[in-house]
Amino acid sequence: MQLHYTPRSHFARKVRIVLGALAIPCELVDAGNAAGSDPAQFGPNPLLKVPTLVDGTQVVFESDHIAAWLVRRHDPADRFNVLTTDVDALNARAAMNGIMAAEAELLLAERTGLDTRAHRRFDKMREAIRLGLEWLEARPTAVTAVPTYHDFHLVSLWDHFALYDVVPLDYPHLRAHAARIDELPYVAATRPV
Ligand SMILES: N[C@@H](CCC(=O)N[C@@H](CS)C(=O)NCC(=O)O)C(=O)O
Incomplete structure (x- = not known):
């Protein structure tokens, strides 16, 4: 599993915290300058933004979408309330x-x-x-x-x-x-x- 991110991105950080909290191993791939426009920096994300998760053959972008994906696969009890509808x-x-x-x-x-x-x-x-x-x-x-x-x-x-x-x-x-x-x-x- 790979997460395209930057070390300072706050959107990527919430995903990195979920990965850590659930002890999910994940390779971090640094996109470099997030203001850049080279599609190669951002992996498979057509919006040229981080974060993007690549989980096997599945690509997931948008931080909350990624967090929900991780929780559905690794924490069905949703102990951190990621899937709240409140x-x-x-x-x-x-x-x-x-x-x-x-x-x-x-x-x-x-x-x-x-x-x-x-x-x-x-x-x-x-x-x-x-x-x-x-x-x-x-x-x-x-x-x-x-x-x-x-x-x-x-x-x-x-x-x-x-x-x-x-x-x-x-x-x-x-x-x-x-x-x-x-x-x-x-x-x-x-x-x-
Ligand atoms: N809605 C997106 C926002 C992602 C986002 O804006 N990421 C910033 C870095 S913190 C980015 O990559 N921006 C690049 C740009 O807009 O050029 C999410 O939740 O993942």
């Missing part, structure tokens, strides 16, 4: 994905030479990130004996924001929650460097 949990997942996607657009635009401060479109992305983080901060998640995929998602988001400094991070609940999850050995092993 509407509030899925709203939080959508919020985190939206925040992460907006951050990635800002960073990759800058990396390819755009001044994101010069375009109102990017102001809106920064504002959506701010409001999204505020929304999450106002809905603190309980600390559970067994961590959840939500926790894996949040720590991936938080550590990436801490690394790239795209917006101020005045969110004490999110910070504390991410720090707790970051202490789990299989989470710590995936920290972006």
Whole structure:
């Protein structure tokens, strides 16, 4: 099994945490600069993004889709609640994905030479990130004996924001929650460097 990823990708990190939590061996294939446009970098993903999983003859792309694939095959009891249908949990997942996607657009635009401060479109992305983080901060998640995929998602988001400094991070609940999850050995092993 192979995961096309980059060491800093927050979308890939939530998958790497699931792999670690379920002790699934997987070869990591580094795509290099995620802003690149060479299809060869991204394995079989036509969208030129990471992560992508290659499991035997099956290709799976999109982080949550990959996590669900892994859980259906390796953890039918779904101990981390990856397959939840709870509407509030899925709203939080959508919020985190939206925040992460907006951050990635800002960073990759800058990396390819755009001044994101010069375009109102990017102001809106920064504002959506701010409001999204505020929304999450106002809905603190309980600390559970067994961590959840939500926790894996949040720590991936938080550590990436801490690394790239795209917006101020005045969110004490999110910070504390991410720090707790970051202490789990299989989470710590995936920290972006
Ligand atoms: N919805 C996708 C998002 C993946 C994504 O945006 N990955 C970023 C890296 S964190 C990427 O590869 N971006 C390349 C690009 O947009 O050019 C998922 O959940 O896997």
